Amino acid sequence: MIAALLLLIPFLAATLLVVLRPTKHARSVALISSLATLAVVLMAWATYAGSPVVLADRDWVPAWGLRFVMGYDGVGLLMLILTAVVFPFIIGTGYGEKLQHPSLVNALLLYTQTFLLGVFMAQNALLFYIFYELTLIPVFFLLLYWGGERRRAITIRFFIYTLLGGLSLLFGIIYCMAQGPTMNGDFSALAALNLPIGVQHWLFWVLFLAFAIKLPIFPFHSWQPDTYTMAPMQGTMVLAAVMLKMGLYGVIKLVFPIVPDGVAFWRETVIALSLIGAVYGGIIAFRQWDLKRLIAYSSLSHVGLICAGLFAWNSYGITGSLYQAFAHSILVLCTLYLCSALKERVGSSEMGAMGGLKVRTPRLAALFLLVLLNAVALPLTQSFIGEWLMFLGLWQVHSWLAVVAVSTIVWGTIYMLYAYQRVMLGPDKWQLEMPDASNRDHLFLVPLIAITLILGVYPAPILDLVDPSVQLLLSSLP
Amino acid sequence: MVMTDLLAVLVPALPLAGAVLLSALRRKFSATVAGSIATALIAISFVATVILFSGFDTAAGGRTVRVLDWLSITGMDIPLALRIDALSLTMMLIVTGVGALIHLYSIGYMHDDERAPTFFAQLNLFSFAMLMLVMGSNFLVTFIGWEGVGLCSYLLIGFWYTKPDYNYAARKAFVMNRIGDVGMVLAMALLFHFLGTLEYTAVMENAHSIPAWGLLAITLLLFFGATGKSAQIPLFTWLPDAMAGPTPVSALIHAATMVTAGVFLVVRSSVLFDLVPYTRDVILWTGTATALLAATIGLFQNDIKKVLAYSTVSQLGYMFAALGMGAYSAAMFHVTTHAFFKALLFLAAGSVIHALGGEQDIRKMGGLKGSIKITFVTFFIGTIAISGLPLMSGFFSKDLILAHAFQHSPVAFGLLVFGAVLTTFYMFRLLFLVFYGTYRGKAHAHESPLTMTVPLMVLAVLSVVGGALNLPHLFGGHEPMKHFLESAAAAIRSEEIELSASTEWILMGITAVLVFTTIAFAYGRFVKRTTLEGDEADMPLLKRLIAQRWRVDELYAALFEKPYGWLSEHFHSIGELRIMVPLQNGVGEAALRVGNVVRKLQTGNASFHLLAMVAGIIIFLVITLLSN
Numbered sequence A: 001m002i003a004a005l006l007l008l009i010p011f012l013a014a015t016l017l018v019v020l021r022p023t024k025h026a027r028s029v030a031l032i033s034s035l036a037t038l039a040v041v042l043m044a045w046a047t048y049a050g051s052p053v054v055l056a057d058r059d060w061v062p063a064w065g066l067r068f069v070m071g072y073d074g075v076g077l078l079m080l081i082l083t084a085v086v087f088p089f090i091i092g093t094g095y096g097e098k099l100q101h102p103s104l105v106n107a108l109l110l111y112t113q114t115f116l117l118g119v120f121m122a123q124n125a126l127l128f129y130i131f132y133e134l135t136l137i138p139v140f141f142l143l144l145y146w147g148g149e150r151r152r153a154i155t156i157r158f159f160i161y162t163l164l165g166g167l168s169l170l171f172g173i174i175y176c177m178a179q180g181p182t183m184n185g186d187f188s189a190l191a192a193l194n195l196p197i198g199v200q201h202w203l204f205w206v207l208f209l210a211f212a213i214k215l216p217i218f219p220f221h222s223w224q225p226d227t228y229t230m231a232p233m234q235g236t237m238v239l240a241a242v243m244l245k246m247g248l249y250g251v252i253k254l255v256f257p258i259v260p261d262g263v264a265f266w267r268e269t270v271i272a273l274s275l276i277g278a279v280y281g282g283i284i285a286f287r288q289w290d291l292k293r294l295i296a297y298s299s300l301s302h303v304g305l306i307c308a309g310l311f312a313w314n315s316y317g318i319t320g321s322l323y324q325a326f327a328h329s330i331l332v333l334c335t336l337y338l339c340s341a342l343k344e345r346v347g348s349s350e351m352g353a354m355g356g357l358k359v360r361t362p363r364l365a366a367l368f369l370l371v372l373l374n375a376v377a378l379p380l381t382q383s384f385i386g387e388w389l390m391f392l393g394l395w396q397v398h399s400w401l402a403v404v405a406v407s408t409i410v411w412g413t414i415y416m417l418y419a420y421q422r423v424m425l426g427p428d429k430w431q432l433e434m435p436d437a438s439n440r441d442h443l444f445l446v447p448l449i450a451i452t453l454i455l456g457v458y459p460a461p462i463l464d465l466v467d468p469s470v471q472l473l474l475s476s477l478p
Numbered sequence B: 001m002v003m004t005d006l007l008a009v010l011v012p013a014l015p016l017a018g019a020v021l022l023s024a025l026r027r028k029f030s031a032t033v034a035g036s037i038a039t040a041l042i043a044i045s046f047v048a049t050v051i052l053f054s055g056f057d058t059a060a061g062g063r064t065v066r067v068l069d070w071l072s073i074t075g076m077d078i079p080l081a082l083r084i085d086a087l088s089l090t091m092m093l094i095v096t097g098v099g100a101l102i103h104l105y106s107i108g109y110m111h112d113d114e115r116a117p118t119f120f121a122q123l124n125l126f127s128f129a130m131l132m133l134v135m136g137s138n139f140l141v142t143f144i145g146w147e148g149v150g151l152c153s154y155l156l157i158g159f160w161y162t163k164p165d166y167n168y169a170a171r172k173a174f175v176m177n178r179i180g181d182v183g184m185v186l187a188m189a190l191l192f193h194f195l196g197t198l199e200y201t202a203v204m205e206n207a208h209s210i211p212a213w214g215l216l217a218i219t220l221l222l223f224f225g226a227t228g229k230s231a232q233i234p235l236f237t238w239l240p241d242a243m244a245g246p247t248p249v250s251a252l253i254h255a256a257t258m259v260t261a262g263v264f265l266v267v268r269s270s271v272l273f274d275l276v277p278y279t280r281d282v283i284l285w286t287g288t289a290t291a292l293l294a295a296t297i298g299l300f301q302n303d304i305k306k307v308l309a310y311s312t313v314s315q316l317g318y319m320f321a322a323l324g325m326g327a328y329s330a331a332m333f334h335v336t337t338h339a340f341f342k343a344l345l346f347l348a349a350g351s352v353i354h355a356l357g358g359e360q361d362i363r364k365m366g367g368l369k370g371s372i373k374i375t376f377v378t379f380f381i382g383t384i385a386i387s388g389l390p391l392m393s394g395f396f397s398k399d400l401i402l403a404h405a406f407q408h409s410p411v412a413f414g415l416l417v418f419g420a421v422l423t424t425f426y427m428f429r430l431l432f433l434v435f436y437g438t439y440r441g442k443a444h445a446h447e448s449p450l451t452m453t454v455p456l457m458v459l460a461v462l463s464v465v466g467g468a469l470n471l472p473h474l475f476g477g478h479e480p481m482k483h484f485l486e487s488a489a490a491a492i493r494s495e496e497i498e499l500s501a502s503t504e505w506i507l508m509g510i511t512a513v514l515v516f517t518t519i520a521f522a523y524g525r526f527v528k529r530t531t532l533e534g535d536e537a538d539m540p541l542l543k544r545l546i547a548q549r550w551r552v553d554e555l556y557a558a559l560f561e562k563p564y565g566w567l568s569e570h571f572h573s574i575g576e577l578r579i580m581v582p583l584q585n586g587v588g589e590a591a592l593r594v595g596n597v598v599r600k601l602q603t604g605n606a607s608f609h610l611l612a613m614v615a616g617i618i619i620f621l622v623i624t625l626l627s628n
Helices: A001-018 A026-047 A074-097 A102-121 A124-132 A136-144 A151-177 A187-191 A196-213 A226-230 A233-258 A260-285 A291-311 A317-346 A362-375 A382-397 A398-425 A437-457 A459-477 B002-025 B031-054 B085-111 B116-135 B137-156 B164-195 B200-205 B211-227 B237-245 B246-256 B258-268 B272-276 B277-298 B302-322 B327-355 B371-387 B393-408 B410-435 B450-468 B479-484 B490-494 B501-528 B542-546 B549-600 B606-626
Strands: A053-061 A066-074 B062-073 B076-085
Touching: A001 A026, A001 A053, A001 A074, A001 A102, A001 B002, A026 A074, A026 A102, A053 A102, A053 A437, A066 A102, A074 A102, A074 A233, A074 A317, A074 A437, A074 B371, A074 B479, A102 A124, A102 A233, A102 A362, A124 A151, A124 A233, A124 B200, A124 B371, A136 A151, A136 A233, A151 A196, A151 A226, A151 A233, A151 B549, A151 B606, A187 A233, A196 A233, A196 A260, A196 B137, A233 A260, A233 A317, A233 A459, A260 A291, A260 A382, A260 A398, A260 B200, A260 B549, A291 A317, A291 A382, A291 A398, A291 B327, A317 A362, A317 A382, A317 A437, A317 A459, A317 B062, A317 B410, A362 A382, A362 A398, A362 A437, A362 B258, A382 A398, A382 A437, A382 B062, A398 B062, A398 B164, A459 B062, B002 B062, B002 B116, B031 B085, B031 B116, B062 B137, B062 B393, B076 B085, B076 B116, B076 B137, B085 B116, B085 B246, B085 B258, B085 B327, B085 B450, B085 B479, B116 B246, B116 B258, B137 B164, B137 B211, B137 B246, B137 B258, B164 B200, B164 B211, B164 B237, B164 B393, B164 B410, B200 B450, B211 B258, B211 B272, B211 B277, B237 B302, B246 B272, B246 B302, B246 B327, B246 B549, B258 B272, B258 B302, B258 B327, B272 B277, B277 B302, B277 B410, B277 B549, B302 B327, B302 B410, B327 B393, B327 B450, B327 B479, B327 B490, B371 B393, B371 B410, B371 B450, B393 B410, B393 B501, B410 B501, B479 B490, B542 B549
Parallel strands: none
Antiparallel strands: A053 A066, B062 B076
16 A cells, blocks of 8 residues: 555655646646655654555566565664655646656656665565666766756766666676576575675676665765755755665665675775775865865765664664765755855856855855854754764774764864854855845755754664664674 | 763753854844843753852762663664763853853943844854863763864854855864864774773773774874863964954964863863873863963964963863873863963953954054053953962962872973963063053054943953862862862872972962063063064064064965875776776777667657656566566
């Protein structure tokens, strides 16, 4: 029931938009659909009792022994919640962006949501893969038709790059399924594979490559800054707030259980690469003058830390990483929205064209500041909980890794404070007439900021959701 | 019991409520109303603290109030909890007491500022954060306050945000604090790694089970965190720049409370520091070096607030020197008296600045003792208190540190006495140049309103009699503050002066003679004739170097700021544009032919593609359903 609702609501709403093209009400239709999805997910959360839930389990392609299995555990539910929470805001951003053909834009967004929800419910590797790749299609068109400068070249580069990763993943999955006649590709069956160590060493990269590109971690990130900068605001939001979380989810569901020895062998390498990215991205962000590009590099930095925490491969690291994944989605929505709101007023996302805006827009400046607190992970914000847990997790792996990870609180502070100052502080040098934060701005930012503060003070709802699943995952590892 | 718990929660909750209320309704309130609300709330917190204090039984040791579960997952339980014991009560009294006076003062000082309600909201928020810092029952709750005060400091330094210099100062303060925070976070991670808890009581009980290298690392990292917050070498350069903030902020945050957080942290963790003599030596010499370095810089500064700022850095150095000698209660005593007289000096300086319409250059002052009498008298009291004239509060607290130094290390003693002489000199130079001689400016000086002068008078009284809080045996007292603090930090019990009474009298005599000689010298130099510092370019080399603050700022700029910018640019221009992008294009080059094929499939019509996609999905679903 829940599975059907979650897949059908956005899918039907999207199809409705494509067929009827209600230009005027397109955003409202999409918004209602996304709110309905949110309601269903929240209901699922309310009834979740702590043990994995199976939503559907039936034969799919009997000839190959494939089955259509859907369900979720705490981790999956967290991702569903994240997806459901994020989309109303992404669609809401559309009220300010005013793109051509709003019905098509919103349809594409809803298709993306459908497939994302599918990814997070799939309990079969092939099913997972299909949804995983399907998400790429609507996003591809979103970028290609509504992107900014050089959109063709950048979109195709992005598409090829992620597709290459995807092919590698497909090969890995088929390889696993070829391991025995009874292998149907269910996650539970894959976890019991027990592949030889030698195989696990190379298979790790075959499976992980797709996720490394999707996240992305250093040095697989070069598609990301251009794509984030060029994409329409809502596209960037989809990419940064949800799509990259598929990478984390994939690591937990496919990489950890199938190739645990491979993980044990490679994890320090992956952590090192991730942390290099975290520091590298944080340092680069400091001298970026385009707000969107700055957000892209800051995202590289944050995601590097999240991936490092995940590969700490212990209770604190994984829990912290998942917590931070949620925090990062909220954060990136806020920063991108701010960027959009500023662009609306100034006409550009170049910080060189801003400065001293606080004089004109004190409310917007206050909202920016509240977002900044979460960005630099001050205690009592959501990010602090995640970062603190990840630092502990990394400390258990190696103290020097933790030192590098903790250093990011300095790099992050530097570029965020510079950005805030370059945009908001200083004399009112442009003397532009501009409106202060509107009702829409408040409607968008205040709930998100409230989430970051509430979950910073009282993180139990998410921690209690994730903790048992993480313990289960760790206990099943050798 | 329930009553005391409620009071304990109330103490930080009231200023937090004030911060939320005032920032939400900042457009509705006038400066006076907002200021009154903020002052009233912190005053009630003070009253609550006094009630807690008077009902506190040192024999019971302390009490933990668990407010909320915070971080609890398998293997970890870190609650939001408050600790009421002698140490937190001492700090709470300072924060709310001195804080309330400074809030009151601000009503007058910020009267004409149109953003005054925002100012009071942030001042209240600061009080909340500072109270969390001192009341936390575990390191992580303290860290909430630790970061919170850093944030408020950032906001208040940059309060007048249209001035780029101020913004720079604010940012510098925050970043330097964050650098120190790296040490704090790592120390907490280590402690949790070894003990599985961050509760102060549990950590101190099990401290001996931590291996030696761990203790060394933890204490050094904690101290590194303390240098950031308390402006010690190497992270001291932000504090003088922080004077960009409104003067009450300088008094509250950058003199009386926030900057003493590092001292508090070391006393809170004194059990750990007692186990590692090496770290204590590091603290002793860092503190002594900071005390001297900052005191020398204070000699030639011309900005009234900058002189006081370097003086603060220097006095904090004394506190850390005391900590390094294991004299924890002596350090806390100096924290307390320093809160009185330095808050007084800053507020009085603010009153001078207020009277002169914003003038801060002492070369353009002089002869003000006739026109602003209350300000003059109170500033005078502050000056003799910090210089340690006999029977003033600063006399007792500084002499206690000097006595410890004498029995601990003669070299440190000598250096700290020299520092005391420098302190007297730069303070009396300030006093004489501002209030004596003839007026060298153009403004018409007028005395400040009562809301400003009443706090001055109260603080002046405290600066005089504050020594009674810890009156030594030599003067017929029995060191009440030391005995009070013993119940919170066991390490204080072993902190004894083992000098004979005659030795102590001689030590006091020496410093007193030196202080009076210095005053006479300063009198000759600045009152009999007025010696003003001229252009830096004409100074002899060493003096110029000191006047330019030993060029530490320039050194840091060359060592860190510029290379960081260079790194940021070149990571991008070389790392990204020359290496990463070409690399990726190389990978993509092979795939490009495939890409060309993909391109030919595109008709350029969005709806066609959508249709194709929908068709694909429907086929997919049909297969799924049919296969059942």
